[in-house]
Amino acid sequence: MASTHGILPRISLKGFPMRALCLLLSILLATPAAAQEEPRIHASCLGGAWQSCFILIDGPIRDGITDRLKQMVAAGEVRGRVVYLNSPGGSLQEGLRMGRYFREMHWDTTIGSLDGVPRNPDGSPAFASAAELGPGHCESACSYAFLGGENRAYQDNDKLGFHQFYNVDGDIGDGLTQQFSGLVVSYMVEMGVDARIFSLAATQGPSQMFYVDRNEAMEFDIVNRRGFDALTLEPFGNGIIAISKRLDPAKHQDGADLVTFFCQGGQPYAMLHTAHHMFLPGTQGTPAVWFSADKFDLPADALSLQVSGPEAKMTLRLPFDIATELTRRTDFSIWISYGRLEGGTFTASRETSQKDREMIAAAFRYCIG
Secondary structure: OEEOOOOOOOOOOOOOOHHHHHHHHHHOOOOHHHHHOOOEEEEEEOOOOHHHEEEEEEOOEOOOHHHHHHHHHHOOOOOOOEEEEEEOOEOHHHHHHHHHHHHHOOOEEEEOEOOOOOEOOOOOEOOOOHHHOEOOEEEOHHHHHHOOOOOEOOOOOOEEEEOOOOOOOOOOOOHHHHHHHHHHHHHHHHOOOOOHHHHHHHOOOOOOEEEOOHHHHHHOOOOOOOOEOOOEEEEEOOEEEEEEEEOOOOEOOEOEEEEEEEEEOOEEEEEEEEOOOOOOOOOOOEEEEEEOOEEEEOOHHHEEEEEEOOEEEEEEEOOHHHHHHHOOOOEEEEEEEOOOOOOOEEEEEEEOOHHHHHHHHHHHHOOOO
16 A cells, blocks of 8 residues: 655665665655654553553654663663554664664564543643553654564554665665665564565655555564464364464463363363463462353353463363353353462453354364263
8 A cells, every 4th residue: 555645855875885874774764754853752551560561652763762762671660561653764773773672672562642642731641541542653664663573563543654765766776775675674584574565665656655454464474463363173082172272472461372172071161271370279260251242250160270380271161051152153252360460361262253163063062071
């Protein structure tokens, strides 16, 4: 998708010695707006736990902003691991540097802006939740910083924009241009992104921005596939089980990485697996099953816990009516809540296809024992 939004300065690459490459990287993606604005870094926590903390980088990507961020981290001013970006671009060299720092810190990246966020008397944002952040845009150098996130995501109304690299003669075959492009492609590969997106951006005109839609973002690994994958059947014991593996990395407070449906002795079950817990003997959880907005609480004695070192299995005995709903409804969420120290809430959610539902039905029909 091409847009005339984001007109780029025309900078010639001809005659540049190699020692000028770093300078070129720092200015090539600058926009007039980026040259006038000052970047702002907001580090906010909405509660006592680090999971409520996030960082917002708002404004142009200017040289030195990564060092500012490092200083804030060293001073203990930054907690959490989610970075919201809202920027028209700026220094590509700094964008690549920032992206590598995000990856070094194991931070996640997304997009958001201060639009609609109320202000304190001093003008600073008065966050009540990260959900208050408005739609944002991350373009040019910002888009490459975004790629540094260990996990990357953005919403449909956010904009992530790339553009081509060129000289005034439009000669993309220029030797220096090729080396410059090679640095960017190498960075994309380093970040685990399909570098074909670079070629797609290069097909746009020199004054156009290539905005990546959600399907393209998934295809080119710009955003991580998240949630639970399509169900598959596996033989087990005297029957079969239906399993769905998590696509994105599990973590503390969001630790389920596998859901399994099966039946034993005619009784249907759902089981969550995790390797992110701190369960103690006698730990009790609160189970429920959701279908869209419909919540069905299950008794505590329907849940059993088996711990083996760092791994744990949470097995939930399902009432027959809930098992039937799992074979009919178009989505589900298996939900087991523990205390924060034990690992918080473990969930496995998926919008199911007809094939998924048929596999769950088969697992409930052909019992493993």
